[in-house]
Amino acid sequence: MIDSSRYPALGKLLDGQLSIFPEHQSYLERRFADADQAHLELADQISDLITRIAHDHLDEIFEDYKWLTGVFVEEEVYFRRNGTYRLSSFEDAERTVYVDPVYMRKYMNGLLASEVWWHNHTNAIGFYKETFLDCLPGSSRHLEVGPGHGLLLYLATQTERCKSLTAWDVSAASLTNTREALSAMGVERDVKLEQYNIYDAPDGEFDSIVFSEVLEHLEQPLEALHVLRKLLTQDGRLYVHAPVNSPAPDHLYLFRTPEEVVSMVEEAGFDVVETRFYPILGVPLERARAFDLGISTLVVATPSEGA
C-alpha cells in the first residue's frame, strides 16, 4: 500500500490498524492510492506523533478507531434520515458523552487515529502548518482553545514564531490528556494549560489563536468567535477548523455549507485571509456539495479594521 522503508511510522501504523480492522483494507488502499510524497511525509510525521502519544497502547487506539467508525455510521444514518444532528444542546452532549470517561477515552483515541486515516484531517494539519503556523510573525503569543489530543499545540511548540504558548479547555480531564500527550511527544517548552470556558474567558491578548473543531460543539458558536475577536491583537491571526455536514455523537451546531462557516467568522469581526475546503474521504468538492457530505472547512482570518 505504501513504501514502509520511506514512511516507517505510517507503515507500522497501517500494519497495526489492519491487523485489528482488516475490513478497512480497501478504504485505506484508496485513501493512500493517489497520495503524493508531501502528503505521505506528513502522514508519516503524524503517525510518528500518534505512536509516541499511544506509547504502549497502540492496539487500544486501533480498536477504538474501529469502534468509532461504527459510531459515526450510526450518526450518519440519523443525519441522512432527519437532516439534523442528533443533539442540539451542550447539556445533552455532557450527559451522553462528556461525563463518561470510558466513552470519552475511546472517542478521543479514535479521533486521534483519524488524523492520519482520514484525508481531510491530514490535509487540515498540513494547511495549519503551512498557511497558519509558518506565516505567523515572530514573537507571537499563541493560544489554542480546545487542544484535545494536542497535535496542533505540539506543532506550535516546534516553531520559534510562537514566543509563548497557552491552551484553554473547559474540561480538566481533557487538559490532563493534552498535558500527557505533549509530554509523550517530547515537548519541553513551557505551555500554560488552563481550565476556562470560552464564554467566561479572562482578559488577555494573543497574536495567534487556534480554534480547531470546537465551533460545532457549541450552541452559540458566533458568541465564541466574538470572544476570540476580543482576545486577538489587531495584527493577529485566527485559525478556525469547522466541519460541515459532519454528524458525531457530540456535534451540536450544523453548518450546511463551508460558506456558512466563513460568513460566521466574518460576522464576528474578521477578514478572511485564506480558506480551504477538504471533503471527507477525499471525494471531489463538487460531489461533496451535491450530496451534502462532510467538508472540513479551514479559515485563516485577521481582525477587521474598526471591528
Place this chain on the structure above:
Amino acid sequence: MNRIGILAQLEGLIRDLFDEYQGPVTEDLSAHDVEQWDSLGNVQFVVLIEKTMDVRFSTEEMASLSNLGELMTLIERKKSL
C-alpha cells in the same frame, strides 16, 4: 412492485449516487464492484432507498447485505408486510 421494477429503481439511485460507475447493474452487483460505494456511500444509498421506497432498515441490515439481489429480497419482504 415486482423484482424488475425494484431493480430499475435501484439502478436509478445507483447511477445518481455512484456516478463514476459505468458497468451493468444486476442482482450480483456489490459494494466491491463500485469504488464510490464505501461505508458512507452505503448509508447514503440505503437512506435514499428508505425515502424513495418507503421502507426502513436496521443498522445491522444495512451492514449485512452482500449484493443487490439480497437487498431486493429484503425490500420485497418489507413491502409485503
